Amino acid sequence: MKEEIGFPYILLPDDMFHHAAGGYGGEGTLCGSIGSCAAIINLVAYDDKKTHSKLVADLIHWYSQENFPSKRYDDLAANKDQIQKIPNSPLCHASVSTWMMAAGASYTEKQRKDRCAKVAGDTAYRTVEMLNEHLVGKYAFIGAKRSEETESCLSCHGSDAMYNEKGLNDCLTCHDDHTK
Known part of the structure; x- marks a missing residue:
């Protein structure tokens, strides 16, 4: 360039x-x-x-x-x-x-x-x-869209709740699924 x-x-x-x-x-x-x-x-x-x-x-x-x-x-x-x-x-x-x-x-x-x-x-x-x-x-x-798993995470961590996360990354790559 x-x-x-x-x-x-x-x-x-x-x-x-x-x-x-x-x-x-x-x-x-x-x-x-x-x-x-x-x-x-x-x-x-x-x-x-x-x-x-x-x-x-x-x-x-x-x-x-x-x-x-x-x-x-x-x-x-x-x-x-x-x-x-x-x-x-x-x-x-x-x-x-x-x-x-x-x-x-x-x-x-x-x-x-x-x-x-x-x-x-x-x-x-x-x-x-x-x-x-x-x-x-x-x-x-x-x-880019969020996965279903990440959407599930955002039901608690997103803008309608705690609002301590906003990314599009797959949460379960690094975090356990604590809903199970």
């Missing part, structure tokens, strides 16, 4: 999103690839209709349901044909832990690093697809 468009992209340093590694500062929060791509979406698609927010919500929904890592980058990686796992969460910790348990890998292993690099590539690739479709008027918004 620096070469094709120039300003404002020439002002962005190449290592601008390095802090996002490991779920931001190594804390395992939001996957850094989502946060970094969300910032780019905001730069490209910000408008009064909140198109940028809708695109980011769709990216998060896509990420949570994607079978990672794809095979797209196997020719570049030391670990090819890795086990794939749907994270069911945009959180780095949940995404990586779910995959590591399925793969029998530890956090410090090269195969985990390859997996995360591939996930970052997959997320950037999807972001470019979304933005390209949006810019030519062909993007169809997904409009």
